[in-house]
Amino acid sequence: MSNHAATMVAHKHPSDVEGAKIGMWLFLFTEVLLFGGLFIAYAVYRSVYPEAFQTAAANLDTFIGAVNTLFLLTSSLTVVIAIVALQKDKQKMAVWMIWATVLFALGFMVNKYFEWSAKIHHGIYPGSPELLADHSKGEIVFYNLYYTMTGLHGLHVIIGLIVFFFVLYFIKRRPVVTEEMPYEILKNVRGTSRLAVVSEKGEELGTVAQLDDKVELVDIRLTYEPVAEKRDPRNFVKLENAGLYWHLVDVIWIFLFPLFYLIT
Amino acid sequence: MPSHTLDDTVQNGESYLDVKGRYTGVFGWIFSVDHKRIGLLYLGSVFVFFTVGILLGLFMRLEQMTMGETLMTATTYNRLFTLHGVIMIFLFIIPGTAGTLGNFFLPIQIGAKDVFFPRLNLLSWWLYIAGAVMALLAIFTGDGMADTGWTFYVPYSTQTGTNVTLALTAAFILGFSSILTGLNFVATIHRMRAPGMNFHRMPLFVWSLYATAWIQVLATPVVGITLVLVILERTLGIGIFNPAMGGDPILYQHLFWIYSHPAVYLMVLPGMGVISEIIPTFCRRTIFGYKAIAWSSVGIAAVGTLVWGHHMYVSGQSSTASIVFSFLTFFVAIPTAIKVFNWVATMYKASIRVEVPFLYALAFLFHFLIGGLTGLMMAAISVDVHVHDTYFVVGHFHYTMFGGSVFALFGALYYWGPKMWGRMYHNKTAIVALVLQLIGFNTLYMTMMYLGYQGMPRRYFDHLPQFHDAHLVATFGSWFLVSGLLLMIGTLLYSVFRGEKAPANPWGGTTLEWQIPTPPPLENFDEIPTITDEPYAHKEEAV
C-alpha cells in the first residue's frame, strides 16, 4: 500500500440520486426522440395518404393489438410493484414481480411474432412483390412504417428483457461494496485492529492499526452475506432505472397502438 | 475582488500527468476515467483526424488547380469530399471543442473533481474511436468510401454502390458518443457546481457547453434514426424515403437538417464560450453584459432548432415552408449579434495585453463576422436560390466552422495549453503561424465566395473555363494555410514536450482553473472552493 492508493478507486462523488436520475431521464429523452423521428415520418405520411392509411390499418388485427397493450400495461404495473416491494424490503415479492414482468414481455413478443409471421405469410413485408403489386403507395408506406416502428419497439422490448435479467442477477447476488474511505474516517479507525489490510491480490498485509501515517486513502471492499429481506440500495436504483426504461417502452406502445391499429 | 482565490488552500498535489493508477503507459490513458486525461485523449485523436481531413482538403484543391482529370478520377474526388466533410464534422469539430476542452475544463471551472459519470465519459471516447475506426474501415472495405457528400441525401445514398452503410453506421455511433457527452455535461452542470456557484456565477464557457449539451441530447437522436432508415433501405429494402414506394426524399432532408442545422451551433457555441473566456482575461476587466452573453447561448440553441429548412429552399419543399424558415432564420442573428457587441464592449476601458490567444480571438471575430454575415445573405430566400449548392455556401461554412470554431479551438490551445500540459509555447513562431493562416485562409475562402456568386456549383470534380483563374487563386491561398497550420502544429507539439515550464496563472485569469496548480492535480481541488462572486472579477488597478 502506498499513498497512491487513491487512484485505485474511481473518483466517486457522494452518491447523488438526483444527478443519476437526471442522467437517466436525459437518456430517455434520446429514446423518445429516436422514435420521434419516426413519429414525424408517420405524421407526414399520414397527412399525405389519409385514405390509404385507413385501409391498411383496417387490415391489422385490433384484437392482438389490444391484448398486447394490456400485456405491456400490466407489465408496467408489475414493475412498479416490484419497485415498491423492494422499497419495503420485500425482496422475494420484488423478484416475483420482475418475473411476472418478464413473462408479460415475452407474451408480447410471442404475440408480435404471430402477428408478423401472419402478415409475412400473406406476402406483406417491406419490398415484397405482393405489396408492391397489389397495394397503393400509401399502403406500402404504411407497412414500411409499421414494420420499422414496431420492429424498433420490439427491439426495445428485448433490450428491456435483458436489462431485467441483469437486475434479477444483481438482486440475488452477494453484494460487494467498494467504497472510498475518507481521511477523517481513516484517522478514526487507525487504532483498530479489527480491520485487515489486503493487497490487490488478496493476501493479508496486516491490520489497519499497522498502517503508517502516510496513507491517506484506502480502498475498502465490504463483502457481506445477503440477509434474505435486506436490499442493497444500489439494486434499488438499478431496478428503478430499468423500470423507467420499461415504462418508456410502454408509453411508446400506447401511441403506436392507436396509430397503427385503430385509425381505420 | 476575486473571492475564490485558492492559493492558500492549494497543496502540492501530484499532477494528473504523473499520477500512477491501476494501469501504466498507454493503458493508463485509454482506460483512465479522469476527465483531464479523457480530454487529452480527445485532443490527440481529434488532431490525428484533423490532419487527415486537411490533407484531403489540400488534395481537393490540387485537383481544382487544373481542368479535367489530373490527380484523381471523379469517383475519388467524390469520396474525398465526403470523407473530408465526415471527418471534419463528425470526427473533428463536434467532438473537438466539447470533447477536448469541455472535458478538461468544465469540471474545473465549476469547482468539481470530475464529471458526473466518469465511466460514461470514457465510454463516449471509446465510442468515438469505434465510430472513427469504422469510418476509416469504410474506405478499405466493400466498394470504398461513400461518395454521397456528408449530407447522405437519398435516393442517391440508397443507390450508390459505395460503402454508404458502413459510413452511416459510423456516423450513428459517433452520434451516440456525442449524446453521452452531452448527457454527462448536463448532469455535471446541474449537480456538481461548487457551493455558491449558482447559474449566474458560472463561467461563460460552461454556459456555452450547457447549451451545446442540450442540442447534443435533443437533436442527435433524430439524425440517428434517420441514418438508420437509410441503412434499412440499403440492407432490407424498407424504403421509407423511396419514391417508388410512396416515400418522399424531401422528408429525409427535413429529418437530416433537424439535427444538422442545430449541429452547426454545436460546433460554434463552445468556440464562442472560449472567446468569452479569452477576452476578459486579456482585457483584465470583467466581461460586459455577462447575463446577455450567457443567455444568448441558450437563445442560439433554442432558435437554432427552428430554422433547419433554410438548407432546403430549392429542394421542393412548399413555398410557405421556405418563407417561414427564412423568417425564423434571421432571428439566430440576434443572439449572435448580442454576443459580438458585448465582446467588443468588453475591450472598452480595458487594459489589453495582446498575446497569441487574444490574437486568435480577434481572428475568430474577423472570420466569424464574415461567415455569419454571409449566412444572412443565404438566409434571404431569393439570394439563396442563386447561391445554394455553390461555392458561396462552401465559403460561408468554412468561414464559420474553420475561421470561427477552429480558430477558437486554436486560440484555446494557446490559452489553456499551458494549463493542460504545463508548458508555454514559443511566442514568435506562433505569431508567424497565425499570420500565414490569416493570409491563406482569406485568400482561399474569400475566393470561393466569389466563385459561388459567379455560379460555380459545389461538389464539382471539374470546372468550366470561366472559373479557372479564381480556382487557381484559391489553391494558391491553401498553400499559405498549409504552411501556417503545419507551423502551428509544430509549435504546439514543441510546447507540449519541450516548452518552458508554465506558471499556474500565466495570463492573470480569474476563473477557477487558474487558481489550481499547473498541471492540475488528479482531483483538481483539495478542498472544493466556495464561490461568492462573479467569474470575471478583475481588480480595477492593473498590476
Place this chain on the structure above:
Amino acid sequence: MLSGASSFASLVDDAFFFILIISIIFFVGIVATMLFFVVRYHHTRNKKVANIEGNLTLEIVWTVIPTLLVMGMFYYGFIGYDTMRNVPDDAMEITVTGRKWSWTFTYENGFQATTLTVPKGRAVKANIESEDVIHSFYIPAFRVKQDAVPGRDTYLWFRATETGTFDILCTEFCGDRHAYMLSTVEVMSESDYNTWYAGTSGEQITEGGDLSAAGEKLVTLKGCIACHSIDGSPRISPSFKGLYGKMETVYTDGKERQVLIDDAYIAKSIKEPAADKVKGFENIPMPPQPLSDDEIKAITEYLKSIK
C-alpha cells in the same frame, strides 16, 4: 459580377447588395472599433480598467436595431422569392427531365432536345422532373435554381432579358458525372424563336424511316452517352462500340454467366438493368430507362452499326 440575363437578376442582386452593404457597414464598424480599442486601451496606455458590467440601454439598442435590419433583409428576400414562385398566366411551358447525367427538354409540341432554346422577353415555365436521383436545374445567369426530385414534380419560371447562350448546370450531387451534367440555354429574339420553333416537330424520332440514324439521335437525347461512350473509350459503363454480337460476362442474381448480346438482351438491359449486371460494372447502377419498344429497336439498330 456575373451578368444577369433574366428579370430576376436585379431582384436577386439587389437583395444581395442590400444585405452586403449592411454587412459591410457592420463588419467594418465592428472590426474598426475592435482594433481601435485594442490600440487605445492597450495595457501600456491604460492601466486602470473600468469594470463596467453592462448597460441595459445599449443592450436593447443592439438587439432592436439588428432585429429591424434583418426584418428588412427577410422582406427583400421574400419579395424576390414571391415573384419567382408565381408564374405569369401567359408563360409557355417546357418540361425539363433530369437523369444521370443529362438534361432533356420537351416542348409543348413534343419536340425534344438536349439544349434549351427560349425566346427573349417571354415568360417560360419549366416543369422539372427526375428519372432517378435528385438533380438541380440551375441557370446562374438567370439566378434560378430548382431541384429535380424523383416522384415529385417541381417547377420554376423565368423571363430572359438578353439574347445569347448561357450555362445550365446541375447543382445537386448526383454521382460520378455530376460535374458534367451540363447544358446550355440559348435565348433568341422572339421572331428568331418563332421561326426556330416552327421548324421543330414533335413527331417520334423513330418514325423517320432510317432506324439506325434515329437510334443515334436517341442515345444523345435520352442521355445514354453520358455513361456509354460510342468510340470505345472507357467511361463508367461498357462502351457501345462493338457491343452488339459480343459475348459478355454478367452476373445474374449474383451468379456469373456468359451471354450473347442480341436484341433481346439489349432490350432487357434497358428495361431491367439490374437483372444482368456486367462484370466489372456490377456496383454501378444503371437506372431503368423509360423508352418505348420502337425506340429500343432504333437504338439496337444503331448499336449494330457501330462495330
Place this chain on the structure above:
Amino acid sequence: MHENEHEMKYSTYIYVWLALVVLTWVTVAVASIDFGNAAVFVALLIAAFKSSLVVAWFMHLKNESATIKWMVATLFIVFAIFIGITFTDYPFR
C-alpha cells in the same frame, strides 16, 4: 432510503393500472365511432392522457424535482416544434 423519497403504496398503482385498462377499452370502443378526420385527434388525445398517467405515476415524475419536470417539458416543446414546423411544408405543397 433517501429522505426525499415518497412512501409508495401498492393500491395507488393498481388504481392507475385500472384507469389505463379502462382507457384502452375506451380507445378501442371509440375507434368504431366515425369521427371522420377527428378520429386521429381523439385517439391521440386518449393516448396522451394514458401516457401522462404512466409518466406521472409509474415513472414518478409527479414526485421529481422541478428541474426534471422542466426538462421533460423542454423535451415535449422541442418535439412539438419539430413536428409543427415540418407541417409548414406538407399541407402547403
